[in-house]
Structure formats: C-alpha cells, structure tokens
Amino acid sequence: MTDPIVTPKWVLARMYEPDLVIVDCRFTLGRPDAGREAYAASHIPGAVFLDLEADLSAPVREHGGRHPLPAPEQLAARLSRAGIGNAHRVVAYDDQGGMYAARLWWLLRWLGHDDVYVMDGEFAAWQAGGFPVTDAQRTAVPAAFVLNVRDELIADVDQVRRALGDPGVLLVDSREASRYAGVQEPIDAKAGHIPGAVNRFWKDVLDDQGRWKAEAALREQLTPVIRALDDGRDAVVYCGSGVSACPNVLALYRLGYPQAKLYAGSWSDWISYENNPIAKGEER
Template identity: 65%
Template sequence: MNSMNPIVSKKWLLARMYESDLVIVDCRFELGNPTAGREAFAISHIPGAVYLDLEADLSSPVGEHGGRHPLPDPDVLAQNLGRVGISNDKVIVAYDDQDGMYASRLWWLLRWLGHDSVFVMDEGFGVWKDSGYPVTDAQPVIIPSSFIPAIRHEMLADVKEVQQSIGNSNVLLVDSRDASRYVGEQEPIDAKAGHIPGAINSFWKQVLDDHGAWKSDEQLREHFSPITEAMDTGREAIIYCGSGVSACPNVLALHKLGYPTVRLYAGSWSDWVSYPENPVATGEE
C-alpha cells in the first residue's frame, strides 16, 4: 500500500477483511444523538469490525478550554485502542457513514500517536451495504492488545501558536467549516459567529465528489491550489474547523497529495472563542 494514499476502496477491504493483521473500526456517530452510532453498529456493521465512539473513546471530556471534542489523553487513547485489539503492528481501516469525517478523526489520532498503517474506507457504510457487501449484527471477537504511543507533537497547533500566526505571512490558516459559518452569517453550535482573522475557507465536504466518494488527486489538487501553492512557497498551513473533527478530512486529503506536514488546531473554533480576548473576524477575507 502507498502510505501517502490513506483512502482504500470497499473492494480492497472486501478482499482483505479476514486477514489477521487487519482491524476494521466503525466510527459512525451523530452529533446531537450520541448513542446513534453505537446503536447502528449493533444492528449491522462490516463483519469483524469493532466500534469506537467519537465522544467516549476519541475525545476527552469537555472542559473550559480545548473545544467541544478535546483531544484524548494519549495514554487513555492508547488504552482504548488496545482494548479493541489495535496494536502497533496492525493495519487499521476506519469507516463511518458521515462522509468520512469521524473515520478521518481516527486516522489523524492514530498518526498523531505514531501509527502509519491506517486507512479510511471510501464512500462509507451505507454504500458498502447498498452494494450488497456483507454485513452482520454479530458482536466481534476481540483479543485485547497493547498500543504504545510515540507522539508526533509537530502534527498539532495549540491556541498560542494560532494567536501568533495572525498577521504572520509565513502561516496560512484554513477554516474547514461551511461558508455560512465561516463568514459569520450563522453559528448553530458555538458561542460566537465568524472565523479566526486571516483564515481562508475550504469547506471539508468539498474533498468529496457528487456521489460522496473522495475526489481524484487531480481534482483535489485543483481544489486545494490556494493551500498547496502557499505550502510550496514555504508557508505553513494550520487547519481548523468547529471542534477539530471535520478539519481531519482536509488534513487527510492534503496528506494524500503529498503534504503530510499540515497541522491541526485540534481545539478549533470552539476552543478559540472560549478565550474572550481572542479576535473574531466576519465576512470574506
């Protein structure tokens, strides 16, 4: 497998789903209905898949700062991974039914902990099922394992670094939310509307085509040209969204194009507005 290409097809997964070194992870989740993903998993999932929950397993409890889905403590995350049989020598394939947003969060977290053999299944569970691929309601047999983290601190940007990046021509901030939230027309979730001053907008769902599949490298290259051109001239890119989840498909897509050094502001907008002194911009940049 090309480690630069983190996307695998359902056909690829079908051919390998019973291999002993593979762990398939179901990451389905619904914001506002936190038990929906686990309930959907109990009804049907890809055979052998284990379930990891965005809020219970892949985030820390919410505090004053850190955003709505704070990064999990690395040791706690490593324990959660080991509990479902993920060790450092396993190949991980994640899927969801939410356009790859939650699967991409797991992809990012595993890479942050130093694990490279992690992939996201294209198109998601609904397409897998509708295509007549096998599903089951059987609970997987899990052999617990241990996962030893080797944290890549350089993948992360914290609020201080983002504060320092404002007005810094060496850094490009990228907001992954939809345009109406970016310009501050509406804000359904967080305390303030708008974006971090200087950030450009690149809505994360635009990494997908009209059928919900990941775009080709050629299409992604065209879509991301403002970001890749900046990086090609030596600028650093920091990607954020509302809570550090939907930015992950943008990070993954840029990685796929050969830009593995983009950084995630994990707390994102929900962390940014938790500091009253942080400036807020509205409208287009």
C-alpha cells in the same frame, strides 16, 4: 506514499486477515447514542466500534473545544482494548462522508501509527455493493500499542495566536461558508472565523456521489493551501471542534503534504478565550 483511501472491495478482500482491524466510527452530532445503535443493528463483520465522544475525545472542559483531544496514554489504552496494536493495519468507516473515520486516521498518525486507512463511500457504499453485514459483535483481544507521539502535527491556541498576521502561516477554516463568514452559527456560542483564515469546506473533498475526489480535483479545491506549503509556509487547519478539519488534512496528505497541522480545539476552543479576535465576512 501509500494512499490512505481504500475501496470497499479492498476491505472485502482483506477483512479476515489477522492483522487488519476494521473500526466503525459512525456518529451523529446531537444524538450521542446513534452511532452505537447503528453499529449494534448492522456493521461490517469483524468491526469494532469506537465512539467519537466516549473513545476518541476527552471530556469537555472550559477550554479545548467541543471534542478535546484525549491524553495520548488514555487513547493508546483504549485502542489496545479494541485490539489495535502497532503491528495492526486499521481501516475506519462511518456514515458521514469519512469525517469521523478521518478523525481516527489523524489520531493514529498523531500517536505514531501510519498503517491506517479510510474506506471510501462510507457504510452506504459497502451496503450498495451487496457486501456482508452482521449484528454480531467482535470480542477484541487486547494488543500492545506503544506511543510515538508526533507533536509537530498539532497546533494549540498559543501557536494560532502567534500565527495571526504571520505571513509564514496560513490558517484554513474547514467549515461551510456561512459559518465561516459568520452569517449563521448553529452549534457554537459565537459566529465568525479566526482572522486571516481562508475557507475550504471539508465536504468539497468529495464528489457528487460522496466519494473522494481524484488528485487533480483535490488540488484545485486546495490550491491556496498547496501554494502556501509549496512556498515553505505552514498550514494550520481547523473546523468547529477538530473533527471535520481532518478530511482536509487527509486530502493534503494524499497530495504529498503530510506536514499540515491540525488546530485540535478549533473554533470552539478559540472562542472560549474572551480576548481572542473574531473576523466575519470574506477574507481578501
């Protein structure tokens, strides 16, 4: 299995190869224009920009969470307009530890496209390396993107409900510990977590320099999830809106567990149903 995490030097060596599409995924929650403005000011030469909310999510409705999954056909059309087709390799970067880049990585896998990578160390590592940047925007040539949707990579709210109390399923909450425990909730309307979920904060897949941890450290961080998968159980990973769970799914993929599922609507979808139960504190 090819490692989906690549270094800035890897990108530099391949950035002008015609089958490589570099995607800038920078985004700031609460400042919807910040990513596009950062891209307009400076980005990796040849990169195209895809916005989390405008391009990689559907409009918010009553259910589906804060960043609902786009319809596969609509996402494929958007990727095609960005010059991404089935024959292309894709490498994504952001400035938030790989969280938004991992969202694109997961979306492409969901649509059946595996030749996709996340640049380690985000845009800051590219700049720190003294590599070229530009404000010139690439004119994308549309490419053919044929869908091969993998529904087995997704869990919806009904599947998560059935997972409650099911020893064959482990729920994994990717938010920081205080939000998981219900001590604070700065974003969503209700605090707490889905009953039975274990907490594995997504940022703990990164080291102190913001780079992806080595395999041994990742295994230690995700030990309960790995044990569950090794025992033949399912793992369903969620976060606040289906975005910051993606680095945990990516980490499991790197460790040889591509079967981990994403609850795409995540906590913000779960609490949109009045009767869904909520737990607080630590799980035993």
